[in-house]
Amino acid sequence: MYKHLYIHVPFCRSKCAYCAFYSTAGADEALIDRWLDRILDQYWKNVAAQMPETVFIGGGTPTLLPEKQLERLCVACDSRSETTIETNPETLTPGKAAALRDHITRISMGVQSFNPDFRRILGRQTSCKAIKDAVKIIRTMPWQFNIDLIYGIPGQTLEDWQDDLRRAVDCGVNHMSCYNLTLEEGTMLAATSGHDQIVDDELAADMWQMAGEFLSAAGLERYEISNYARPGTECRHNSAVWYGETYLGLGPTACSFDGSKRFAEPPSLESWLAGKPPEEDRIDARMRRNEIFAFGLRTTSGWRRAQWENWDEILADFRRLRLPDGLFEAGEERIRLTPQGLLLWDSVAEACLSM
Ligand code: SF4
Numbered sequence: 001m002y003k004h005l006y007i008h009v010p011f012c013r014s015k016c017a018y019c020a021f022y023s024t025a026g027a028d029e030a031l032i033d034r035w036l037d038r039i040l041d042q043y044w045k046n047v048a049a050q051m052p053e054t055v056f057i058g059g060g061t062p063t064l065l066p067e068k069q070l071e072r073l074c075v076a077c078d079s080r081s082e083t084t085i086e087t088n089p090e091t092l093t094p095g096k097a098a099a100l101r102d103h104i105t106r107i108s109m110g111v112q113s114f115n116p117d118f119r120r121i122l123g124r125q126t127s128c129k130a131i132k133d134a135v136k137i138i139r140t141m142p143w144q145f146n147i148d149l150i151y152g153i154p155g156q157t158l159e160d161w162q163d164d165l166r167r168a169v170d171c172g173v174n175h176m177s178c179y180n181l182t183l184e185e186g187t188m189l190a191a192t193s194g195h196d197q198i199v200d201d202e203l204a205a206d207m208w209q210m211a212g213e214f215l216s217a218a219g220l221e222r223y224e225i226s227n228y229a230r231p232g233t234e235c236r237h238n239s240a241v242w243y244g245e246t247y248l249g250l251g252p253t254a255c256s257f258d259g260s261k262r263f264a265e266p267p268s269l270e271s272w273l274a275g276k277p278p279e280e281d282r283i284d285a286r287m288r289r290n291e292i293f294a295f296g297l298r299t300t301s302g303w304r305r306a307q308w309e310n311w312d313e314i315l316a317d318f319r320r321l322r323l324p325d326g327l328f329e330a331g332e333e334r335i336r337l338t339p340q341g342l343l344l345w346d347s348v349a350e351a352c353l354s355m
Contacts, residue, residue, distance in 0.1 A: 003247065007039060067093075070100060106235070242298050
């Protein structure tokens with residue numbers, strides 16, 4: 001029933017100042033085992049009989065799991081086409097990489113910035129040596145390699161940002177994710193900084209544009225607002241999510257989509273371990289259609305006629321929104337946003353929800 005699988009590993013070594021993803025720091029092996037037992041139990045009940053097209057193991061910090069537990073988790077890594085694991089440099093060892101070697105196809109490493117001063121602002125406890133060592137390990141593996149960077153960090157200039165982009169490309173990546181720093185409610189950064197100290201929309205837009213140009217010159221094209229890849233190495237799992245395919249999420253806070261309904265697993269490890277059922281996000285079918293449509297517009301290819309049974313209706317509804325010229329192209333065969341439209345995706349998406 002579900003084409004894709006997401007597993008949420010809710011453990012981190014420490015909590016980064018900007019991060020709103022659910023994770024806990026300081027878990028011991030016994031707690032990790034309890035989480036893993038339940039993940040595998042749910043996996044055997046819901047997934048094992050039908051191999052997913054893609055698997056994405058995210059978090060949290062999946063490679064914080066000790067080698068023994070990572071090896072146990074590998075039974076849930078089998079996919080038809082792509083298995084990704086997220087990592088943080090300081091947690092990836094040669095032993096863990098060897099355990100994962102033949103079970104995953106992609107690794108996504110959170111660096112955020114190669115500049116230790118900016119990592120400090122973000123509350124990242126990663127040393128330059130740890131990044132170097134992790135890159136060395138990854139480059140001996142037969143995996144696709146993504147690096148996550150953050151731009152718009154207080155004090156960061158365009159030159160600093162270009163330096164981060166260059167250093168990421170020099171690591172031999174074939175995929176990059178570049179996110180604009182945002183103040184998320186409940187994070188340490190939000191508690192200690194005001195909106196005006198963090199957000200400079202104009203500079204962030206320049207940095208976004210620089211990422212597009214710099215990475216394109218290095219052979220990595222933007223294919224979604226925040227994602228860039230060498231041709232043929234786009235993340236299939238995330239593309240499936242943007243295009244509204246079905247996925248099952250296992251682990252606290254993980255979301256699932258069955259084609260019409262979305263569910264969210266309980267928001268804490270305790271309630272998830274206690275077996276609290278997932279919560280359904282109830283919206284009507286038209287709203288769901290609009291939501292899927294808006295998400296697909298995050299991609300640079302947008303939507304094509306062949307992807308919708310009721311394309312003519314979608315096209316008519318979209319045209320009726322009368323979005324400002326210059327933000328989109330809406331022809332008989334394709335609807336997509338222009339670079340300017342991608343930059344303003346939040347507003348476009350809001351409008352699309354009322355189609
Ligand atoms: S950013 Fe990554 S490593 Fe930092 S707390 Fe969030 S999930 Fe953990």
